[in-house]
Amino acid sequence: MNGGALLEGMGDRLSTLRGRVTPDAAMDKITWFRAGGTADALFQPADEEDLAAFLKVVPHDIPVTVVGIGSNLLVREGGIRGFVVRLSAKGFGEVQAIGDNRIRAGAATPDKRVAATALEAGIGGFHFYHGIPGGIGGALRMNAGANGVETRERVVEVRALDRAGAVHVLSNADMGYAYRHSAAPKDLIFTSAIFAGEPADRDAIKAAMDAVQHHRETVQPIREKTGGSTFKNPEGSSAWKEIDKAGCRGLMIGGAQMSPMHCNFMINTGTATGYDLELLGETVRARVLENSGIRLAWEIRRIGAFKPGHEIDEFLGQML
Numbered sequence: 258m259n260g261g262a263l264l265e266g267m268g269d270r271l272s273t274l275r276g277r278v279t280p281d282a283a284m285d286k287i288t289w290f291r292a293g294g295t296a297d298a299l300f301q302p303a304d305e306e307d308l309a310a311f312l313k314v315v316p317h318d319i320p321v322t323v324v325g326i327g328s329n330l331l332v333r334e335g336g337i338r339g340f341v342v343r344l345s346a347k348g349f350g351e352v353q354a355i356g357d358n359r360i361r362a363g364a365a366t367p368d369k370r371v372a373a374t375a376l377e378a379g380i381g382g383f384h385f386y387h388g389i390p391g392g393i394g395g396a397l398r399m400n401a402g403a404n405g406v407e408t409r410e411r412v413v414e415v416r417a418l419d420r421a422g423a424v425h426v427l428s429n430a431d432m433g434y435a436y437r438h439s440a441a442p443k444d445l446i447f448t449s450a451i452f453a454g455e456p457a458d459r460d461a462i463k464a465a466m467d468a469v470q471h472h473r474e475t476v477q478p479i480r481e482k483t484g485g486s487t488f489k490n491p492e493g494s495s496a497w498k499e500i501d502k503a504g505c506r507g508l509m510i511g512g513a514q515m516s517p518m519h520c521n522f523m524i525n526t527g528t529a530t531g532y533d534l535e536l537l538g539e540t541v542r543a544r545v546l547e548n549s550g551i552r553l554a555w556e557i558r559r560i561g562a563f564k565p566g567h568e569i570d571e572f573l574g575q576m577l
Contacts, residue, residue, distance in 0.1 A: 263297045263319070263339070270314040276302040276348075282341065284332040284561075287324065289390070291482050293332025293531040294561055296322075296341040304348040305418070305448045312422035312446075315340060321420065322560060323446050325395040326367065329484045334531045335562030342446065344394060349448060354378035358454050359413065364394030364447045368401070371452070372466060381457025382411060384465035388473050390485055394447045399556075400434045404469055409434035411452040417445040437489050437556060478516045482525035487515075487538060488553040496553055497521040503548040505541045513537040523557070532567045535559060543573040 260280025264271070271278060282299035285292050302308035315321060320339030324330055349365035358380045362371050368386035371393065375383035385406040386396070395401065396408045397415055412434075415427045425445060433440025473479055488496040497520050500506065506520035512528030515521075515537065523534060542553050552572070563569065 260296075260298045267315070271311070274300075274302070274311055275304075275307045276300055276311070276345070284327075284337065284341070287343065288327040288330045288332055288484075289482060290331060290484055290525050290529070290531075290534060292525055292529055292534060294334045294336030294564070296337040297339055299341045299343060301343050301345045302348060303345070305416075307348070308342070308344075308446065308448070309418055309422035309424070311342075312418060312420060317420065323394075324560075325365070325392040328391040329395065329399075329486075329557050331484060331534055331557050331559045332531055333535065333559065333561035334564035334567060337561040344446075344448070349394075354380060355451070358456060360452045360454070361449060362393045362452065363449045364392065364397070366393045367391070368393060368396055375454055376459060376462045376466065379457060379459050379462070380454040381462055382406070382454035383452070384462060384469055387466040388469035390479070393450060397432070397447045397450055398439055398441070399437050399558075400439055402437075404472070407434070407436075411454060413451040413453050415441070415447055415450045417441070417447045419446075420444040476519055478518045478522050478524055481516065481522075482527075482529075483516070483522050484557045486521050486556045487523045488521060488542070489556045491551045491553060494551065495521075499545045499549055499551050499553065500541055503541070503544040505544055508537065508541065510537040510540060515541060531561075532564065532569070535569050539569050539571060539573050542571070543575045546572055546575055 264280055279299040282296045284296055322337055323342045344365040346365050349363035352362040352366045352370050352374050355361050368389040368391055372383045372387035385404045388403045389401050400408050412429045417425045490496050500520045505515050507517040508515045511533030512526050513533040514524050514526050516524050545551055545553050
């Protein structure tokens with residue numbers, strides 16, 4: 258189905274929404290990889306109330322896919338069926354200190370803004386967000402972490418909407434956090450969260466943030482078209498070490514490359530397609546599996562359909 262047919266089939270059910278609906282939306286303009294296919298339609302709700310109204314009128318047989326700021330997202334060339342929901346900074350990007358060393362942040366808030374708010378308020382424990390190139394919604398979903406700290410250590414409660422538009426408030430325990438994972442229901446759309454830190458000296462917070470930034474600039478290709486860490490660290494090792502041992506540092510397929518600087522970062526050198534990027538990733542997984550017997554798990558989220566003739570098997574079909 259294309260965007261025009263999808264919206265025509267919805268009739269006037271979207272007429273009261275205040276957000277923006279874009280048919281046949283180019284997802285390469287959203288992802289940091291700057292690659293990928295189109296979505297049948299993109300909806301950017303004005304606020305939580307508008308999002309709830311949207312969810313209540315979209316039939317459950319029409320897929321609804323939620324994306325964040327696109328920093329760790331790979332969209333396949335065949336595109337995404339149904340609606341893609343992207344929360345706007347205007348409606349979901351507010352962040353403020355609310356007392357008792359707590360911070361409330363919307364799901365579209367960049368992680369770096371949460372770190373900056375914590376610094377201004379003298380709240381420690383959020384310096385790690387200064388080095389994560391993503392948004393709070395994604396951080397909540399994948400338990401984002403860096404520099405020895407994870408999101409689960411800061412979360413108090415999370416506000417979300419289900420597929421029917423009903424509001425849910427989840428505790429830290431309800432989120433079911435593990436390494437780079439949350440067990441919260443997949444159909445929940447996180448809209449905001451409350452986090453807790455501890456009192457800290459602003460100079461100490463700033464020094465910790467500066468250390469995070471220095472580390473990123475020193476070892477990561479932050480000025481490239483990348484999606485951050487490509488694979489999760491396997492138990493007892495680091496993804497980059499296994500990639501390096503398998504001879505994949507700097508490996509290229511088409512316009513996609515495993516960074517020579519940090520070989521767990523996949524980059525678009527300028528001409529990479531979604532196919533190039535995913536094929537490179539699966540080639541790396543296959544070589545690591547063959548070399549060490551380790552099955553690397555993707556940290557980058559891959560969504561959408563394969564373009565006919567460009568299907569890619571996990572581990573290239575290798576079944577060691």
